[in-house]
Amino acid sequence: xxxxxxxxxxxxxxxxxxxxxxxxxxxxxxxxxxxxxNGAGKTTLVNLITGLEPxxxxxVTFDGHALRGLQPPAIARLGLARTFQIAxxxxxxxxxxxxxxxxxxxxxxxxxxxxxxxxxxxxxxxVGLGPKRDLPARAxxxxxxxxxxxxxxxxxxxxxxxxxxxxxxxxPAEVDAAMEMLRRVNARGIALLVIEHVLRAVMGLSHRVxxxxxxxxxxxxxxxxxxxxxxxxxxxxxxxxxxxxESAPP
Amino acid sequence: xxxxxxxxxxxxxxxxxAAALAAAVAIPxxxxxxxxxxxxxxxxxxxxxxxxxxxxxYTGYPDFGAAAFIxxxxxxxxxxxxxxxxxxxxxxxxxxxxxxxxAAAMGSVLLRLRGHYFAIASLGFMIVLxxxxxxxDITGGGSGMNLPVARSFTxxxxxxxxxxxxxxxxGFALPRSRVGYAIAAIRENQDAAQVLGIAPLPYKILAYAAxxxxxxxxxxxxxxxxxxxxxxxxxxxxxxxxxxVMTLFGGPxxxxxxxxxxxxxxxxxxxxxxxxxxxxxxFFGALVCLLVIFAPRGLAEIVRARGGLIEAxxxxxxxxxx
Amino acid sequence: xxAAAQIALQNAxxxxxxxxxxxxxxxxxxxxxxxxxxxxxxxxxxxxxxxYVTYWLFSLYHIDPLLALPLTGAALFALxxxxxxxxxxxxxxxxxxxxxxxxxxLDLLITNLALAAWTADIRSVTTSYSGWSLxxxxxxxxVVRIASLGIAVLAAALLHLLMTGTRLGSAxxxxxxxxxxARLMGIPVAHVYALTFALAAATAGIAGGLxxxxxPIYPAMGAGYTLVAFxxxxxxxxxxxxxxxxxxxxxGLLQTYAAxxxxxNFDNIVAFSVLILVLxxxxxxxxxxxRRFRG
Numbered sequence: 001x002x003x004x005x006x007x008x009x010x011x012x013x014x015x016x017x018x019x020x021x022x023x024x025x026x027x028x029x030x031x032x033x034x035x036x037x038n039g040a041g042k043t044t045l046v047n048l049i050t051g052l053e054p055x056x057x058x059x060v061t062f063d064g065h066a067l068r069g070l071q072p073p074a075i076a077r078l079g080l081a082r083t084f085q086i087a088x089x090x091x092x093x094x095x096x097x098x099x100x101x102x103x104x105x106x107x108x109x110x111x112x113x114x115x116x117x118x119x120x121x122x123x124x125x126x127v128g129l130g131p132k133r134d135l136p137a138r139a140x141x142x143x144x145x146x147x148x149x150x151x152x153x154x155x156x157x158x159x160x161x162x163x164x165x166x167x168x169x170x171x172p173a174e175v176d177a178a179m180e181m182l183r184r185v186n187a188r189g190i191a192l193l194v195i196e197h198v199l200r201a202v203m204g205l206s207h208r209v210x211x212x213x214x215x216x217x218x219x220x221x222x223x224x225x226x227x228x229x230x231x232x233x234x235x236x237x238x239x240x241x242x243x244x245x246e247s248a249p250p
Numbered sequence: 251x252x253x254x255x256x257x258x259x260x261x262x263x264x265x266x267x268a269a270a271l272a273a274a275v276a277i278p279x280x281x282x283x284x285x286x287x288x289x290x291x292x293x294x295x296x297x298x299x300x301x302x303x304x305x306x307x308y309t310g311y312p313d314f315g316a317a318a319f320i321x322x323x324x325x326x327x328x329x330x331x332x333x334x335x336x337x338x339x340x341x342x343x344x345x346x347x348x349x350x351x352x353a354a355a356m357g358s359v360l361l362r363l364r365g366h367y368f369a370i371a372s373l374g375f376m377i378v379l380x381x382x383x384x385x386x387d388i389t390g391g392g393s394g395m396n397l398p399v400a401r402s403f404t405x406x407x408x409x410x411x412x413x414x415x416x417x418x419x420x421g422f423a424l425p426r427s428r429v430g431y432a433i434a435a436i437r438e439n440q441d442a443a444q445v446l447g448i449a450p451l452p453y454k455i456l457a458y459a460a461x462x463x464x465x466x467x468x469x470x471x472x473x474x475x476x477x478x479x480x481x482x483x484x485x486x487x488x489x490x491x492x493x494x495v496m497t498l499f500g501g502p503x504x505x506x507x508x509x510x511x512x513x514x515x516x517x518x519x520x521x522x523x524x525x526x527x528x529x530x531x532x533f534f535g536a537l538v539c540l541l542v543i544f545a546p547r548g549l550a551e552i553v554r555a556r557g558g559l560i561e562a563x564x565x566x567x568x569x570x571x572x
Numbered sequence: 573x574x575a576a577a578q579i580a581l582q583n584a585x586x587x588x589x590x591x592x593x594x595x596x597x598x599x600x601x602x603x604x605x606x607x608x609x610x611x612x613x614x615x616x617x618x619x620x621x622x623x624y625v626t627y628w629l630f631s632l633y634h635i636d637p638l639l640a641l642p643l644t645g646a647a648l649f650a651l652x653x654x655x656x657x658x659x660x661x662x663x664x665x666x667x668x669x670x671x672x673x674x675x676x677x678l679d680l681l682i683t684n685l686a687l688a689a690w691t692a693d694i695r696s697v698t699t700s701y702s703g704w705s706l707x708x709x710x711x712x713x714x715v716v717r718i719a720s721l722g723i724a725v726l727a728a729a730l731l732h733l734l735m736t737g738t739r740l741g742s743a744x745x746x747x748x749x750x751x752x753x754a755r756l757m758g759i760p761v762a763h764v765y766a767l768t769f770a771l772a773a774a775t776a777g778i779a780g781g782l783x784x785x786x787x788p789i790y791p792a793m794g795a796g797y798t799l800v801a802f803x804x805x806x807x808x809x810x811x812x813x814x815x816x817x818x819x820x821x822x823x824g825l826l827q828t829y830a831a832x833x834x835x836x837n838f839d840n841i842v843a844f845s846v847l848i849l850v851l852x853x854x855x856x857x858x859x860x861x862x863r864r865f866r867g
Contacts, residue, residue, distance in 0.1 A: 050445065072444040081445075088442035090435050101435045104428050105447035113428055152446060312669050359848065365668050366611045367851055370802050374844035377799065381840045491676070498673070528688055535680030542674045543662045570666035572751075572762050 003028045003191055004080070004160055009048050009058035011041075011215075018044040020215040021058070026160060031182075031192045033202035033223070036212035037236055042195045043085060045212065046162050050082050051075045063159065077107040081158035085165045087145035089137035096120045096133040098148060102155040120155060127151045127181060143174055150181070160191040167198040175201050203227065211235065274411055278404045286407055290475075292516045293410040294468055298489065299496040299508030300417035301464030306494065307502030308424055309457040310437035311361065314490055315372035318379045319349040319462040321485040323469025328395045328479060329388060338400070342409065342470040349466025353459040361454040364440075373487065380485035394480025397473055406475050413467045414509075420460060421505040433457055465489075492519075495538055501548035510549060546570070578710045583828045585711055591824025592721030592817075593786075596779040597797050598804035599728055599816040600772030606811025607748040607768050608656075608664060610671045614679035615801055616794025618773050620686065622648055622780020623789045627695050637697050637785055638719060644781040645774040652773025657766035664765065679794070686791040695789040702785065720782040725817070727775060732813045734771075744768050748811070799840070803847045 002025040011019040019041045026032045034042055047053040049060050051072045060067040062080050070078075081102075090098050099120035103110045110116035124130045127147040132140065140148060146166050153161050163182070167175050179201055186192055186205075196202040202209060203223040211219040211226055213235040219226050226232055274293075278286050298316075306312045323345035330341035360371050383389045390396075400406070424430040432453045435443035440450055468489075473479045492515070493508075500511025515537070522529040541548070544563050601615045612618075625644045629635040635643070655678070663670050704715040735741040747754040747764045755761050779797075787793075800823065808819025823843065830842040 052441075052445075071449065072441075073447050073449040076445050076447040084442070088439050090438035090442070092438060093434055097431070097434075101431050101443070101448070102446040104431055107447070113426060113431065116431075156446060312672070359852065363851055366605075366672065367806075369669075369672060370611070370799075371844075371848060371851065374799065374840075374847055378841045378844045381837060385835075385837055491680070494673070528684060531680055531684040532688075535677045535684060538673055538677030538680065539659070542670050542677065543659070546663070546666060546670050567662060570663045570670065572661045572664050572765060 002026060003030075004049070004060070004062050004193070006045075006049060006060045007058055009045060009060065010056045011044055011048055011053060012056045017215050019048060019055075022212070022215070022217050024049075024210060024217070026191050026193050028159070029186065029189050029191055030208065031186055031194065031206050033206035033209040034193060034195045034212065035197070035199065035202055035209060038197075039214075040212040040235075041215040042212055043164060044215075046082065046164055046193075046195060050080060050162060073105075076102075076156060077105075079107070079157070079159040080162070081153035081156040081160070082162035083146075083149040083153055083164055083166055085168070087142070087149050089140070089145060089148055091138040092136055094134050094136055095124065095129055095140070095148060095151075098137050099123055099151045099155045102152050106156045108157065120151075123151045123154050126154065126184065128177075143170060146170075146178075147181075150185075154185065154190075158190060160193065161185070162193045162195070164195050165197065166194075167196055167201050170198070179205055199227075271415065275408075278407050283403065286403060288520055290403075290407045290410050291520070292513055293407075293414045294471065295492060295496060295516045296509045296512035297410065297414040297417045297464050298468055298493040299500070299512045300414070300421050300505075301461045301468075302490070302493040303421060303497045303502060303504075303508045304424065305454075305457045305461040307497055307504075307508070308421075308430070308437065309433050309454060311454060311458070312369050312494070313372045313458065313461065314369045314487070314494075315374070315376035316461065316465050316493060317484070317486055317489040318372075318376035319353065319465035320469035320472065320489055321376070321379055321383060321481070322349050322352055322462075323466030324473035324479045324484040325383060325389050325395065325469075326466070327470035328397050328473050331397055331474070332395065333388075338405065338474055342467060342474075345470035346463050346466045349462040349469075350459045353462030354455055357455040357458040358451065361451060361458060376485055376487065376490075380481045383481040383485060390480070392481065394478055394483075395473075397477050397479070399477055400474055403475075406471055409467075409471055413464060413471075417464050418505065418509055421508070424457075425503075425505075429453060429456060491534060491538075492516075495534055495541065497548075498546075499537075499541055499548050504548075507548055514549075543567070579832070582711055583832050584825065585713060586717075587825035587828035588821055589714070589717035589721050589824070590828065591821035592717075592724035593779065593782055593820075594800050594804055594824050595817045595820025596720075596724040596727055596775060596782060598801040598808070598820055599731060599813060600775035600779075601798075601801035602805045602808070602811060602813075602816045603731070603775075604769055604772045605805060607744055608660075608765055609668070610660065610664065610675065611668070611802070612769075612772070613672065613675040613798055614682055614794075615675075615772075615776055616796065616798035617679045617682040617686075618648055618652070618776035618794075619780040619783065619797045620789075620791060620794040621651070621682065622777030623784040623793070624686065624690065624695075624780075625777065626781040626784045627697055627789055630697050630699075637699060637781055638723075641723065641778050641781045644777045648777030648780075649770045649774040652770035653766045655773070656769035657762060660769065661762055661765060679798075683791050683794060690791065692790055692792070696787075697784045697789070699785070714786075716785045720785065723778070723782060724820075727778060728813050728817050731771070731775065735813070740764075740767065796840075799843060803843045806847055806850050 004026040006022065006024040009019055009022045009024070022045060036042055044053065048055045049067070051067060051070055062078055065078055067075055090101065096117055100113065100116040103116040103119045104113070110119050121133060124133050127150050129144060129147050129151060132144065137148060150166065167178055170178060175198055182192060182205060194202055194205060206223055208221065209223050209226045210217060211232050218231045218235060219229045277289060302313065302316055326345035326348045327341045330336045330344050331338065356375060360368060360375065363371055384392045425434065432443070432448050435446065435448055436450045436453060443450060469484060472484065496511035496515050497508040499515060500509065501507025519530060519533065522533050546566060597619055601612060604610050604612050622644050625647050626637045626640055629640045629643060630637055660671070660674060663674055701715055706713040706715060706718065735745065743759050743764050747759055747761050751761060804816055804819035804823055807822055808815030823846065826846055827839050827842050830838050
């Protein structure tokens with residue numbers, strides 16, 4: 001029984017079809033990668049799932065609950081966390097305080113501000129931001145902001161995390177570190193839906209990969225299978241080439 | 251042998267605060283009536299600024315119509331004293347409670363708006379209440395309302411002081427509380443706050459209602475103090491402007507900034523108004539302009555910048571100018 | 573036609589006529605808001621200054637108010653340019669509260685300096701044709717108000733032409749759309765911002781001149797017009813000249829009818845209630861929101 005299940009998800013902006021009848025499922029503890037060329041509709045799909053955009057058609061259930069019509073705070077409290085492409089820290093609050101916020105407002109909250117701050121400290125250790133815990137969030141570098149996003153999502157004690165391009169702009173060494181961190185997160189039983197362009201990361205992490213193109217799902221399966229599929233190669237390069245998405249720039 | 255749990259040290263700040271409070275309580279015993287009145291005025295604006303800071307500074311929703319609640323508090327206190335023959339204390343509290351109710355009702359509508367829209371809509375709310383008060387009989391319409399005359403002035407002093415202490419305490423307690431974390435998150439990034447489990451509206455209403463309470467109390471005190479109220483006097487944007495400027499001057503989103511701003515600016519204002527009322531308005535107008543350009547984060551920033559003050563100002567300007 | 577229908581129709585005419593003036597008041601406000609993202613609280617004060625300029629030109633030099641409109645516009649243009657260039661530009665990239673407060677402070681200053689200079693005495697401009705009225709059947713159409721509506725439409729058309737048909741208009745729209753990109757393309761953005769504000773001030777001045785023909789002039793008169801401008805922009809959508817025109821007419825009609833049904837003291841209540849309703853139900857206004865000034 002899948003943890004997250006989207007059926008027939010569709011989003012129209014006027015006459016532009018951003019997402020076209022997409023079925024998507026993530027099982028408990030699974031890592032699913034979502035890839036596709038720019039403009040394929042990945043972020044819109046994530047917005048549909050997390051309630052930031054209402055779908056034109058289709059339904060999403062999470063842990064048996066229908067998500068349609070739920071506001072983002074309710075969805076978060078069900079155990080569905082997401083990170084944003086552009087980091088959204090609480091700029092004037094410290095790193096610790098940033099992470100304490102979700103700890104205080106999730107479904108099973110920390111019993112007080114002091115407890116939430118202690119929990120935040122623990123989470124910050126996991127993502128490697130411990131030493132920077134008292135800095136204001138606006139003082140962080142981009143990779144650190146990503147880590148902060150991850151920490152905040154973790155503090156929500158989610159069962160599923162939606163990671164929206166967390167690897168963008170990282171050096172290969174940073175990508176490796178991030179992959180290791182995500183494996184540790186997954187080892188705690190948290191399912192991951194990873195939207196990425198950094199294909200090395202997606203292929204290395206995912207149990208299963210879903211490919212989107214022009215809002216439609218064009219392929220799904222194990223990483224090696226998907227990257228060799230001709231439709232996928234065509235989507236990335238436009239014509240039949242020997243090369244496929246794994247040769248796209250990281 | 252038992253080990254004692256570590257005690258939290260009594261900070262210098264707490265000692266200072268206790269001393270200041272003791273001094274404040276003692277003032278009417280020693281000072282003449284004129285000074286007691288002036289200081290009451292300072293306390294009142296300290297309370298207004300600290301109250302405004304709850305919604306304007308901490309939550310980031312600048313309420314330009316806060317004087318609406320001064321009017322509500324003033325008229326409620328007046329009506330309860332005149333028509334229901336209640337003594338001042340319950341009438342005053344009644345005014346405060348009605349302000350909270352009005353804020354909860356109006357806030358559930360207004361606080362869905364953001365930015366400019368909220369600012370102007372809240373101002374519009376005050377303008378409308380002013381016009382309503384001028385058209386109703388129970389408020390005495392355009393001719394206003396006369397309250398019973400108070401017997402002693404020191405009542406006002408102590409009520410205002412009590413409310414001020416409450417407002418400043420709220421300013422301290424809020425950012426350290428769970429509610430405060432929600433409010434800070436909402437101020438910084440409302441969308442991000444939502445995906446972390448915070449439903450914004452109830453928290454915004456809380457801050458708005460708390461601020462309204464203090465404005466309502468101020469209104470009730472003002473009404474009994476000055477004995478006569480009419481719509482343009484109590485539904486007066488001037489109160490709001492002063493509260494905003496004092497908060498901005500002292501440092502929005504800090505616990506003591508608004509009070510500091512109130513003390514300094516109100517004292518200056520009293521000096522200037524003795525010369526001419528014209529100066530009051532031009533002073534505040536010019537001050538707003540200068541403050542906003544050169545010290546948008548208020549005194550708090552200046553105090554922190556110390557030596558690098560010019561550089562801090564230049565840095566601010568570089569960020570904000572075109 | 574029976575009496576009730578006659579009154580209703582007269583009210584409609586009055587509403588449209590005043591609506592034209594509202595549109596002129598609002599169009600500059602909308603321009604500044606849509607382009608500079610500044611809500612100019614002092615806009616009403618600029619209208620007030622326009623009214624006074626017209627008044628002094630009339631009483632000191634006997635220049636007809638309608639003929640003086642270009643002069644009034646020019647005077648406010650000359651005031652608006654340095655105001656934007658050297659004052660408002662300093663904080664224009666800061667948060668909206670900052671710019672809001674700045675224009676608030678400017679409003680206080682301008683209004684109170686006017687009060688000091690000219691006292692609170694109510695002035696008015698009465699020309700030979702002030703009382704003239706055309707009759708169309710049972711309806712009375714004051715000449716002055718018709719002229720106001722006509723000039724309002726003319727000013728709106730000219731502004732629209734400027735925004736869509738000239739290089740300056742393109743520069744303004746480009747800057748409104750993307751400040752950094754415009755700057756990179758070599759557009760002198762500080763200058764463009766100042767010109768935009770100056771244009772808006774000029775239209776505010778012209779609106780003030782038109783208002784002086786029919787309404788009392790006093791320093792505190794501006795606040796009501798700022799509220800009007802805001803409501804019209806919310807109704808008509810931001811950054812749209814036709815929207816400002818439509819919004820002005822709608823507001824004029826609503827207020828006139830409300831005054832008829834509820835009494836004359838309810839104009840602010842009506843404006844505000846309309847504002848809240850529109851903001852909640854259709855935040856993009858009647859004509860939708862254009863984030864950049866469409867002209």
